[in-house]
Amino acid sequence: MKKVLSVLMILVFIFAGSAFAMEIKFAHVVNEKDAFQVAAVKFKELVEKRTQGALTVTIFPNAKLGDERTLLERMKMGIVDAGIITSGPIINFVPSFGVIDLPFLFRDPKHAYKVLDGGIGQKLMADLESQGWKGLAFGERGFRNLTNSKRPVNTPNDIKGLKIRVMQNPVYVDSFKALGANAVPMAWTEVLTALQQGTVDGQENPLNVIMAFKLYETQKYLSITRHAYAPAPIIMSMSTWKKLTPAQQGIVKKAAQEAAEYERAWDNRMEAGWLKELKAKGMVVATPDLKLFRKAVKPVYDQYTPKYGKGLIESIQNTK
Template identity: 65%
Template sequence: MKRFFVLFLGVAMSIAMVSVGFAKARTIKLAHVVNEQDAFHVCALKFKEVVEQGSDGSLKVTVFPNAKLGDERTLLESLRMGVVDAAIITGGPIVNFMPRFGVFDLPFLFRDPDHAYAVLDGPIGQGLLDEMEGFGWKGLAYGERGFRNLTNSVRPVAVPDDVKGLKIRLMQNPIYVDTFKELGANAVPMAWTEALTALQQRTIDGQENPLNVIVSFKLYESQKHLSLTRHAYAPNVIMMSMATWKKLTPEEQNVVLEGARAGAKANRDLDNEKEEEWMAFLRGQGMEIVEPDLAAFRNAVAPVYEKYGDQFGEGTVQAILDTE
């Protein structure tokens, strides 16, 4: 009887330990709004891989692409409420809650990808990630949508005067609108779904977006002129609900940070590796690609800095410009 009792007790303890292990396992719901071919999804899959491997099974990640859990504004609200655990969000919607994040929308702020990465991965970028905690989010790392470029159906754009009179669709972003007004364009804020129809019908002349968007939405069918203006750089943020973050152990938090940083790097690497391929493809589709005089463009939009620069904290803009 005694031997049976000892055996029974051993089995019971084993079951209890397994049950505790299952109880500790946590599923992280990670959402984004684009398709599975997009760099955002590459970022999400790398996050999943690193987190699951690094946590030894205590964390599982389920990825929800294609806006299955809502658009980006909805996702930000869901993160605050703890309904969604993590998300990859572009900068525009964040500005609606956190205006200081709009500093990255200033035109020609970043010289090249390395400059953008130095700012975002340094004290300035980390400071903005830290501020997100006050909004119910844990900012983990910066990926990217990338540098935005100008396309149109009328003429090549090599200098600021070439923009004058062009009817250009923009996001509903006041800095973007003022930037193109300074260049002499007829700035038309418009939802993207409406813009696609307007481009096809030639009720507007052009638009601005990163190369991957120009390719994936087949804008070469209505736009024959591409200028590599790189007039704005759009980061994304891999972020987590603070409610979820606080439930993680310190070890799990470190793994999540590692996953976010690995995802951000995968996102950036894909964009950098694909740029030449995308441009070759667009040339093959008949687009004329121009590399304009960016110094002239920067001079033309100087009034935008005078209007908005002080809104982001004293010295912030200059510190970004001075970053090596």
């Protein structure tokens, strides 16, 4: 009898308030074909199942609650509860995040996951708390590649003069300036129109985004540069986090990590198919020798090493 009562007390503790379910508004800026939606749906499934409905998750895709910078600001204010955000805009609030935006920093997905799921990544997550956010897990935007409507890009010389949309992030801006581009920082919500109208010549994103948003309709040329790896932190408003019981916090954090790992695996599984389909859609695909690109962005490391520290950068690079 005592054991039964103990179990009942634990369940009451975990699911306190289940008669009055708490809704978590979970937002992202891309469409339902994107990997962010894959992560969001998995997070919703796990949280609702493991709290037996005490927490419900409502997903708001397509920037319905704002662009990424707006989502970050609204999470800070507690207007938006949670979301999956490309890491790029975070540097504007938490400067330490810029270190992971350095060009050609990560060798491959496994390298990125080892860094982000380890001590370096957890320190970055802790830095988010100064802005009123709780970092839950590192999902994935992925390795970024260059597209444009003008010409094939096989060397940095081919980039010179192209107007390339980049995230609102100084490391990305400086990286593309070093490559000779006219870097145009712009929120994602403005990009499709800018590409259609020719305001910019190109953009850089993972294959998932190029496919999901049919960028092949305005962008003829794709270069597999993999010039940067962009994580996508799953973040919760600290005010929402504090409303959860300790047990619910544990469930939410574990669900976020599992959703992130599920999304990463989905990305990796789908990537070869996306590339094949983009070729079938008529994109001209180049696979350049990246030595010249790495050489061209060396000044970016010279510029940012004093800011982030040689030791930290080398620690990331040397992670096996």
